[in-house]
Amino acid sequence: MKEVTRKIPKKDSLGLLLGKPVYTNDLSPKEALVVKVLRSPHAFAEIKNIDTSKAEKIEGIECILTYKDVPKIPITRAGQGYPEPSPHDWYILDKYVRYVGDEVAIIAGKDERCVDEALKKIEVDYEIFEPVLDFEKAENHPSIIHPEKETHPMFEIGFDAQKNIAASYEMEIGNVEEELKKCDVVIKERFYTQAQAHVAFEPHTATSYIDMYGRLIIISSTQVPFHVRRIIAEAFSIPIKDIRVIKPRIGGGFGGKQAIHGEPLVAAVTLKTGKPAKIVYSRKEVFEATYSRHPMRYDITLGASNDGKLKVIDMKGLSDTGAYGEHALTTFMVAGAKTLPLYNKVDAVRFSGKVVYTNKAPGGAFRGYGAIQGNFALESAIDMLAEKLAMDPIEFRKKNMIKEGETSPIFKIMGEGREGVDMIVRSCKLNECIEEGMKLINWKKKFPRKKISETKFRGVGMAIAMQGSGIANIDMGAAVLKLNDDGSFNLLVGATDLGTGSDTILAQIAAEVLNTKTEDIIVYSSDTDITPFDTGAYASSTTYVSGNAVKKAAEKMRKLILKEGSKKLNLNEKNVDFDGKYIFEKDGDKKISLKKLATLLFYTENQKQLVADASYVGEESPPPYMAGFAEVEVDIETGKVMLLNYIGVVDCGVTINPNLAKVQIEGGIVQGIGMALFEDVKYSPSGRLLTNNLMYYKIPSRKDIGNIIVKFIESYEPTGPFGAKSVGEIGIDTPPAAIANAIYNAVGVRINSLPITPEKVLKNNPQG
CATH class of the missing domain: 3.30.365.10 (Aldehyde oxidase/xanthine dehydrogenase, molybdopterin binding domain)
Incomplete structure (x- = not known):
């Protein structure tokens, strides 16, 4: 192998080292409204009244949204295979707040100063409930965390909101109790693992705007752009075709960005005002209001x-x-x-x-x-x-x-x-x-x-x-390769590079099949309008699932090159081969460079664009x-x-x-x-x-x-x-x-x- 197993630097490494504007916040429109969130000071409460009148009078404030101003559609924020096994128990905004840091109101203004001032002027009356803070006492606790009738599981998973049970599971192979009786040595131990914060250096960031066609565009630091598009469409009852999600470079995810976080908040503001909006979580918000590992x-x-x-x-x-x-x-x-x-x-x-x-x-x-x-x-x-x-x-x-x-x-x-x-x-x-x-x-x-x-x-x-x-049988990745007129290739993948270097690895796989250099594979990834579908970067899937899709697409492209090259050489396709630079006669002197073939195809003879695509689902x-x-x-x-x-x-x-x-x-x-x-x-x-x-x-x-x-x-x-x-x-x-x-x-x-x-x-x- 020539390209696979090579220690090739990441394709984006130089740009990142030079500080190029590549992250979500770098790409936000300059006129984007600043979005911040009023968050709950209580672990469990119901909002009885919320008065935004004083805050709305502050100069520069464009809109303040509460649970009364957004659709009440239960969704799951989890970016995973559809239909999602996670219960639909989250609302863009809700009258119930269920942890310290939960969203109470969305504030958008022309700058941080006015938004920060408005945050202080919103008055909220809460009815405070006894919180459930010990997970070993949560089942059948007097406080029911999800009392709303709209909350529901996607399918039966042992969900019982009345008992504070989000899911349950049991399986057994053989008879455990009977086999234990036959054992010479038995141990019984209890273990605890704690919550753990992701601490990705780039905080959760999202921006949104309406394009010239009236479509909602979201730029997000996300691991799952296609899931984001689907979930946002569900949350706002918008057709998927009217939403585009773009994932630029990501400053770390580790699973913490395998969900929607700020995306529905900026989308709500843009849909309300028609103006661009952006949210950049503070480090405190990342800790308090995103995810941790399950204890x-x-x-x-x-x-x-x-x-x-x-x-x-x-x-x-x-x-x-x-x-x-x-x-x-x-x-x-x-x-x-x-x-x-x-x-x-x-x-x-x-x-x-x-x-x-x-x-x-x-x-x-x-x-x-x-x-x-x-x-x-x-x-x-x-x-x-x-x-x-x-x-x-x-x-x-x-x-x-x-x-x-x-x-x-x-x-x-x-x-x-x-x-x-x-x-x-x-x-x-x-x-x-x-x-x-x-x-x-x-x-x-x-x-x-x-x-x-x-x-x-x-x-x-x-x-x-x-x-x-x-x-297996759930995650799908797809890839598209197109030949350029200089003999290079564009590789379009929905796969999401989190900083892992997956863009580089996928380019290496394509280059290996095509017998060309990785430098000649130009990668474009994670744009729901332009790149093919991919479930996203999670479950250790990219190299295996997306990599197999790229390999299949590259094999198709190689066949197309041989087919068109043999025509130009007036030879049977079985008698030609391709070494990455030339399509050549196996037992003769005839040959044509890939660059010349591309030029002929694009500009002069039997003009056509060579495009190959493939999808892969692991069995x-x-x-x-x-x-x-x-x-x-x-x-x-x-x-x-x-x-x-x-x-x-x-x-x-x-x-x-x-x-x-x-x-x-x-x-x-x-x-x-x-x-x-x-x-x-x-x-x-x-x-x-x-x-x-x-x-x-x-x-x-x-x-x-x-x-x-x-x-x-x-x-x-x-x-x-x-x-x-x-x-x-x-x-x-x-x-x-x-x-x-x-x-x-x-x-x-x-x-x-x-x-x-x-x-x-x-x-x-x-x-x-």
């Missing part, structure tokens, strides 16, 4: 025989979706679907639980999407079971984990919000990942611990993980695999944990661009380390978010994360483009469990709730 609780029961065979896995979960049910069921199901198949040789397995509403900021999509929560619980419990069996935890995993050529019944039973797809794992180098990780961390010499001083101990721990590559979702290894140093006097080394060894198939794959894994690992040791979303007793700025919400800096080593073990996935699988999420999954296991091995302290803080280490230290 979850898991009760894990594992059973095994004395010879180390894992016989039973039982996972019972409870998830906190916050005030709205976006991604409620899907995130919860993925916690099982992307962990349970790791151990496919059990006699019985059960996964069950509920997702409940609370009066906190909504939970939503976040890199790892439930898998990281389930992985922390299961991989911590696996270590505990191995210890009870007196087995090395790695040997226990090797004995029980999935291998190439095998399958799991979980694949078919559990999808994302619906049934999954039966499949055989065609590419899995998990065993090789473990072996390489053991060498890099020097496991045999360091496991389980090493005493450094009277108060400091070092330990190593590990965890394994899997993800997916898109959502499978081949998992990437990872083995993560952590080495920590723990001070038993202070409880401080220092992460010295983190090793991530990954099987993501063939790496289309090794450099971009590497930084994806590194970024995921760092976010996983943040969840393991540092990050915690904290609320006051009244439901006010305390960690609403970067002074109080701590993400790890470079000095906090020690040495990170990433290595790839190459496999070949026959269903992927040039053997590739996904890489975007797998890096985040292993750090919480691997670090928790390392801490236990170092000092004998088992922490079952994240984040692992010095206080928790000291409190649970048996030597303290």
Whole structure:
């Protein structure tokens, strides 16, 4: 391969480094009205009266909108496959406010000064209700968070608003209770994972205007432009054809932009006034009024025989979706679907639980999407079971984990919000990942611990993980290639580059098929009017789903070039080939350059534009695999944990661009380390978010994360483009469990709730 597997810099890297105007706020019309939101100071209340008269008199104010001024249509903001598994429980504006930060009124004015002044002049009378702040007490709480009759599920998912249940799910293979009786060793443990903020450097931003044809145009920092178009059309009862959504460069998303946030707010202003409008969330608003990761609780029961065979896995979960049910069921199901198949040789397995509403900021999509929560619980419990069996935890995993050529019944039973797809794992180098990780961390010499001083101990721990590559039979990507008159190509894709470099990777795939240079593939992405449909950047889908679409389109283009070239050479199509520059006779001297062919086609002979298109829906979702290894140093006097080394060894198939794959894994690992040791979303007793700025919400800096080593073990996935699988999420999954296991091995302290803080280490230290 010439272009695939090359370490090509991102196509947009130079422009970004030079500070070119490429982000949503850069592209907003200069005359756009400034939009801000009056937000609820209460966790749960009903608006009894709202007086905007004083605010409306302020010079420069163009409009103030309340729930009385916008359509009352229940929607879900979740940008995921249609029909959406998430309940329709959100309104553009509502008389109920369900968390501190919920929208009360939309204010638009000519500048920030007048809008800020107007925010202070709006008078609101609330009837305050008792909020539901503890997700373990949410079910059957006296306060019903969604009492409105319009709120409804898209289809039956165990939704019961009267009990504050957004979703529930249960499946069982075999008989868990009967098989547990046959086990020699059984462990039962409870684990908690916390909310986590995305902290993308670019805040949520959107702008809107009416074009010359009277259509609503939205420019948005979004991961899902086509879903945004569909949801906005539903919310305002506007035909989809009258809406265009454009996604420019994005300064990070991580799942936080896999939904609508500011888009309906600016759209409401533009539709009311006819004028351009823009909203740029403050950092406080990003924390308080967008998404966080769903906090979850898991009760894990594992059973095994004395010879180390894992016989039973039982996972019972409870998830906190916050005030709205976006991604409620899907995130919860993925916690099982992307962990349970790791151990496919059990006699019985059960996964069950509920997702409940609370009066906190909504939970939503976040890199790892439930898998990281389930992985922390299961991989911590696996270590505990191995210890009870007196087995090395790695040997226990090797004995029980999935291998190439095998399958799991979980694949078919559990999808994302619906049934999954039966499949055989065609590419899995998990065993090789473990072996390489053991060498890099020097496991045999360091496991389980090493005493450094009277108060400091070092330990190593590990965890394994899997993800997916898109959502089988649901996610679709499409691509269009057109030949230009200089022999270059335009590649149009609906796929959304979040900063991951997907534009570059997709260009590499096209270039490889066409035997040309990546530089000759000009990519245009994510414009709902111009580019073909794509579900968006989520579920680790872009390289696999959109990449396959690009590969198919490029193969069609190659055939078109051969067909037209053979005509110009007066040869049978079977007798010509194409090397990227020339269409040439296989066994002769005739040839024509692609550039000359394009010129003839465009300007002189049998004129035509060569265009090729293709779509792809995965019939499978081949998992990437990872083995993560952590080495920590723990001070038993202070409880401080220092992460010295983190090793991530990954099987993501063939790496289309090794450099971009590497930084994806590194970024995921760092976010996983943040969840393991540092990050915690904290609320006051009244439901006010305390960690609403970067002074109080701590993400790890470079000095906090020690040495990170990433290595790839190459496999070949026959269903992927040039053997590739996904890489975007797998890096985040292993750090919480691997670090928790390392801490236990170092000092004998088992922490079952994240984040692992010095206080928790000291409190649970048996030597303290």
